[in-house]
Amino acid sequence: MQNPCVPAIEVADLTQRFSTALAVDRLSLSIPPGMFYGIVGPNGAGKTTILAAVCGLRRPTAGTVRVAGHDLRTAREAALAQLGVMMDGLSLPERLTAAEILRYSAGLRGLDDGWRARAGDLLEILGLDAVPRTLIVEYSTGMRKKIGLALALLHRPRVLVLDEPFEAIDPVSARSIEHVLKQYVDAGGTVVLSSHIMDFVERNCRRVAVVVGGRVLIEGPVERVAGDSTLNERFVELVGADPVRPLEWLS
């Protein structure tokens, strides 16, 4: 259990400039420990860029990130030790099986023997035990997500950062993953995730930040952000629905 007075993640004035784009613009967020926290926004809003900075995968142009009180710039090792990360594009040893990659990760992290039971549980719950000889290189997109989640959880981090965890995941697996994440939060962990699945965010997240153009448009308890609408309706209202004109060539 984390100290309830110390935010799980604290982002202050985060700015990320790419050559052609200002992806994140002086963004600040304080994410309390022990809850699901959702970051939502339209395509290109900056969600992945924010999460990459939070995980120390990209050094921001400006601003600070603290993980459980540890500044990523001045106490990087302590900050990263608190984190489990699942993001697309993280490279995996492609010629290993799921069990081998978990063993490899446990060795790299110097985990004590308890990792074996956790690895077995994770492989079973995520359905990866059904394909014990399949190499990562042969995995589908959804299977890669699942092994990514298992790797993120193996060392029992205090904060899990998940970029689009349900993208490409079938409904049965999604339910298993939701169950695992709920248990993790019930045990005091913090899940910070980006998602386009408003239904999931509404059902599970205690707080949500709506990010547009690299800035926070609105942040707060999900029921307050949603107001009298569903979160999905509120999102469309906030972000602005594109007018849909009929395409004559389709009729």
Ligand SMILES: Nc1ncnc2c1ncn2[C@@H]1O[C@H](COP(=O)(O)OP(=O)(O)OP(=O)(O)O)[C@@H](O)[C@H]1O
């Ligand atoms: N490596 C990069 N180089 C240049 N521009 C980038 C790079 N990565 C992201 N961007 C730009 O930064 C902005 C934010 O992108 P980001 O991927 O963070 O958005 P997102 O909210 O995660 O989008 P999506 O919902 O589509 O995944 C976009 O304009 C994108 O084109």
